[in-house]
Structure formats: structure tokens, C-alpha cells
Amino acid sequence: xxxxxxxxxxxxxxxxxxxxxxxxxxxxxxxxxxxxxxxxxxxxxxxxxxxxxxxxxxxxxxxxxxxxxxxxxxxxxxxxxxxxxxxxxxxxxxxxxxxxxxxxxxxxxxxxxxxxxxxxxxxxxxxxxxxxxxxxxxxxxxxxxxxxxxxxxxxxxxxxxxxxxxxxxxxxxxxxxxxxxxxxxxxxxxxxxxxxxxxxxxxxxxxxxxxxxxxxxxxxxxxxxxxxxxxxxxxxxxxxxxxxxxxxxxxxxxxxxxxxxxxxxxxxxxxxxxx
Amino acid sequence: xxxxxxxxxxxxxxxxxxxxxxxxxxxxxxxxxxxxxxxxxxxxxxxxxxxxxxxxxxxxxxxxxxxxxxxxxxxxxxxxxxxxxxxxxxxxxxxxxxxxxxxxxxxxxxxxxxxxxxxxxxxxxxxxxxxxxxxxxxxxxxxxxxxxxxxxxxxxxxxxxxxxxxxxxxxxxx
Numbered sequence: 001x002x003x004x005x006x007x008x009x010x011x012x013x014x015x016x017x018x019x020x021x022x023x024x025x026x027x028x029x030x031x032x033x034x035x036x037x038x039x040x041x042x043x044x045x046x047x048x049x050x051x052x053x054x055x056x057x058x059x060x061x062x063x064x065x066x067x068x069x070x071x072x073x074x075x076x077x078x079x080x081x082x083x084x085x086x087x088x089x090x091x092x093x094x095x096x097x098x099x100x101x102x103x104x105x106x107x108x109x110x111x112x113x114x115x116x117x118x119x120x121x122x123x124x125x126x127x128x129x130x131x132x133x134x135x136x137x138x139x140x141x142x143x144x145x146x147x148x149x150x151x152x153x154x155x156x157x158x159x160x161x162x163x164x165x166x167x168x169x170x171x172x173x174x175x176x177x178x179x180x181x182x183x184x185x186x187x188x189x190x191x192x193x194x195x196x197x198x199x200x201x202x203x204x205x206x207x208x209x210x211x212x213x214x215x216x217x218x219x220x221x222x223x224x225x226x227x228x229x230x231x232x233x234x235x236x237x238x239x240x241x242x243x244x245x246x247x248x249x250x251x252x253x254x255x256x257x258x259x260x261x262x263x264x265x266x267x268x269x270x271x272x273x274x275x
Numbered sequence: 276x277x278x279x280x281x282x283x284x285x286x287x288x289x290x291x292x293x294x295x296x297x298x299x300x301x302x303x304x305x306x307x308x309x310x311x312x313x314x315x316x317x318x319x320x321x322x323x324x325x326x327x328x329x330x331x332x333x334x335x336x337x338x339x340x341x342x343x344x345x346x347x348x349x350x351x352x353x354x355x356x357x358x359x360x361x362x363x364x365x366x367x368x369x370x371x372x373x374x375x376x377x378x379x380x381x382x383x384x385x386x387x388x389x390x391x392x393x394x395x396x397x398x399x400x401x402x403x404x405x406x407x408x409x410x411x412x413x414x415x416x417x418x419x420x421x422x423x424x425x426x427x428x429x430x431x432x433x434x435x436x437x438x439x440x441x442x443x444x445x446x447x448x449x
Contacts, residue, residue, distance in 0.1 A: 013326030017359040020334050021352055028348030028408070035348075038411040 041152050048155035051111040052125055066252065073141045073253075103218045105255040106130055110145075113160070115188040115249050120160040122146055124254065127154045137216035137257040143246030144168060144223055145254050147216060156256075162188055162248060170223055171211035175200070178211045181223055181242065188248055190227065193240040200238070202229050208242050215262040280321070288336060291316050296343040299433065308426050310433040313340045313350075314401050317357050318394065318434075319441075321378045326362055333358030346409070353405040357397060364396050382438065394434050399427045 008015060029036040108130075112123035126132050128151045138145040138158055146160045159166050162183045170193060171178040179195035193208055206226045212219025228241040259265075295313050302309050316336045320329055337354025341347035365374075368389065375384060382390060402423045410419055 013330060013359065013362075016327045016330050017355060020330060020355040024334075024348045024352035024355060026348075027351065028346075031346070031348060035411055 044152045044155060044157065048111070048123060048125070048152070051123060052155075055109070055111045055125075062252070069141065069253070076141070102260040104258045104260065105139075106132060106258060107253060107255050108132075108156070109253055110251050111155075113248070113251060115160070115162055118185050119164055120162040120248075121149070122158045122160050122251075124148075124156040124158060124256070125154070126256070127151045127156050129153050131258065132156050132256055135216070136259075137214075138254050139217065139221050139257060140246050140251055140254045142222070143244060144210065144217065144221060145246065145248070145251060148256065160248060161191065161244075168217065168223065169211045169213045170208050172196070172200070172202075173207040173209050178213065179237075179240075181208070189244050191224065191242050191244060193226075193242050194237060196238045196240060198231055198236050198238060202226060202238065202240070204229065215259055215265050217257060218259070284316075284320075284332075287319065288316055292336065292339050294437075295340050300344060304425075304429065307422060308429055310426070310430040311398075311402070311405075312430065312433050312437055313337070313354075314357055314398060314430070315434055315437060317354065317361060318397055319379055319438075320361075322365060322374050322380060323378075326359075329361050330355055330358035349405060349408050352408055353401050356404045357401045360400055361397065364393065364400075368392055368396070387435075390438060391431070391435065394431050395427065398430050398434065399423070402427045402430065 025039070029039055106126060108124040108126040110122055111125045112121075114120045114122075122138075122145065124132075124138075132148060132151050134148055134150055136148045138148060144161055146158045146163070147166060148156050148158045150157050161168070161181075162185075164183070164185065166183065168181040169178060170181045177196055177200050179193050181191050181193055183191050196202070204226055208223045208226065210217040210219060210221040210223060222245045224242040224244040226240055227243040230239040230241075232239065291313050295311065299310050299312055313336050317329055317333045320332060324332075333354030333356070334351050335354075337350040337352070337357075338347050341350030344350065370385060370389065374380075380390070380393070406419050406423050406426070
């Protein structure tokens, strides 16, 4: 204890210097948005680069597994591409795009992830220079991952699905009843589906997928299967537990959804709120 | 510190802050350069001031000057940096016999050349820290370097001028 005090006294100038410089950095950040963004960007860049390096070194150990999942993904996308092409032809002939939602996907790797906190975040290795913007949905080959939050030039920070602020519009696959998916904060493999009215007939094992009603995710992306159904006395909506299709502890390659008609849909829906 | 010292410090603080904010902040060569004279407060402290006192003095004058320039944090940060490096620079340019008198550095004792070296070293470091903190990136680094060097020369001229005015005042009083 004495030695620590002696050390503090001997280096008091340096310690005071460091403390005051941190105070000044705080003062600068709160007074100037430019400096705050610059500080956050550089810390994002440093932490992003470190995660990238550590991820690259671990990559060689996962190559064969990734190859297999990529082959599966390719097969799925090729069939989908055929459908899209067919729809394109149909639309060119009839000159309507009522039935087409135009999505492109940007692939990216997860370089940082967490599932144990109350609010979890994910870092991706693509950013502004790959046309990623905040508020875009993120999916994987198995299910939903999250929504992008803020982007620097080469990295993106994103809300995980396991975050209290994230609510996804979902619907049952075998009917059109829709509700909201949100995470309760306990089990990283289970989310909660709300707003399904109590007259709907549900079975354990029913598939829950995205409804396509938000501008974030296309319709039909699988979220999970119903695991538990509760209806409390006096409530008019079910309290449904959904087991996630994607294990968020084990995510690697993800796809960021670029919805090309997003601005149009959001502006139209915003007019509803204004009225 | 003696009461005399405190009064002298307070007077110098107020004087330098006033000159800086009223006159020098309005001088903008080519629209960008303006001289900084407030580092003189830290540089003209007695040579044997304790390290932490010069750091705190730097923070105070930097903060006050910065408040009038809408950038309190930047000038405070550079003032703290200047207070931190001051003892090291003083050690570096120590004259052959050491500092004779552990009080305020004076032209009569140390000579003009010592003062030019002292001011240019410290002002260069101070301005480097200031302008890098202000721009907060390494884009356009040649512009930053040009600004640092030209601003240092300008501040150096103003400081030497102020030094002559200040010391001739005290010799006149004798």
C-alpha cells in the first residue's frame, strides 16, 4: 500500500496529466459533434481492426465447415434466383410491380458478437464503402440476426436480435396472423411472439417467419418454431415462446438486406402517422 | 508560493487572457492563422514550480482562453500538455551552470538566444498538439503541418515582443 502511494506521489505529474487530458477529451466531445464522431470512429476503427485480425487467424480452422454451408447457401439462392427471374419476366409483360419486392443482399462476416448481456451488439466487417447504412436488416442462411446501427467506412456496428430495443414484425407461416417478435432477455435461443389473438389455432412446432411488413426484412425469412404457448386468464392475446432457427452463439456469414424501395414505403407509411 | 508571486501570477493570467481574446484572436492571417500568447503564462512560471502546479495552470488558462473561442477543451488539452512537457524542455536546454536563480526566467540572466530556443521548442510542441487535436485526423496532413509551422513563427514573434515589453516594465520599475 505504501509502495503504491509512493509510486503515485513520484509520478504525480504524469498521472495528473493523463487525468486532465481525459477530462479535456470529454469536454471536447460534448461540445463538438465532429470530435465526438471522430473519437468514436477511430475507436471503432481500432477495435474493428483488432477483431478483424483475430478473426482472420481463427478462420483457417473453420474452412471446411464454411465451404459446406456455402454450398448449401448457393443451392438455395440459385433456386430463388430462378423464381425472381421468372417474376421479372412476368412483371415486364404486365408492367406492374405489385407483387415484387426488390431486395439485394450484401454478404458480410461477423467479427464480434455477444449473447450474454441484456443488450447485445454485433460487429460486421463491411461498412459505408460497401453501401451499408444504419437501419438495414441482417439475416443469415438460417434466420434473423439483427439490424444495423452505425457504420464507419469499413465496419458496421449492429443491434443483435437479442436486444431490448429490437422488435421484428412476424407472421405465422400457415396463416396470415401477424405479431411482434422481441427478446425477453433470459434465454438467447428463445424469443417472444406477441399480439396473436386468442382465437387463432396454434400448434407447437408451427413455423414463424418475417411478415415483410417492415422495410427491414423481406417476407418469408424463417425466424423460428413455436415452442410454448400460454394464454393467461383475462388476456386476449397469446404469450408465445419461439425457439430461434438461428443459433446466435454460432453465427459467421450474414447477409445485409438492401431493400431498394425502402424510402418509398417508409415515406408512404409516415404519411399515415402524420394524419 | 509567496503572496507576491500569487499577485504577479494573477495579474499575468488576466493580462494574457485579455490580450489573447481581445486582440490576438481577431488577427487572422490568410483567414486561418492567429497567434497564441497565453502559453507565456506557463512558460514564464518560476523555474522551480512543482510539476502538478504547471499542469493545473496550463489547464486553467487554456480553458479560459478556449471558452472565448468556443473550444474550451482543445485549448485546455494543449495547456495541460504544455504544463506537462515544460520541466522536460527546461531540463533539456539547461545553461552550463544550471539555472542560477530558481525564479522567473529573465532576459538579463539567460540571454535572448536561450529565450528564442525555449519559446520555439515549447510553442512548436504546443501548436502541434493544438492543431492535431483540433483537426482530429491525419487527412490533409500537409495543411496541418503548414499551419503549425507558420503559427509557431507568428506566436514566437508575438511572445518575444511581449517578453521585451514585460521585462522592460520591470526594469523600469527598478
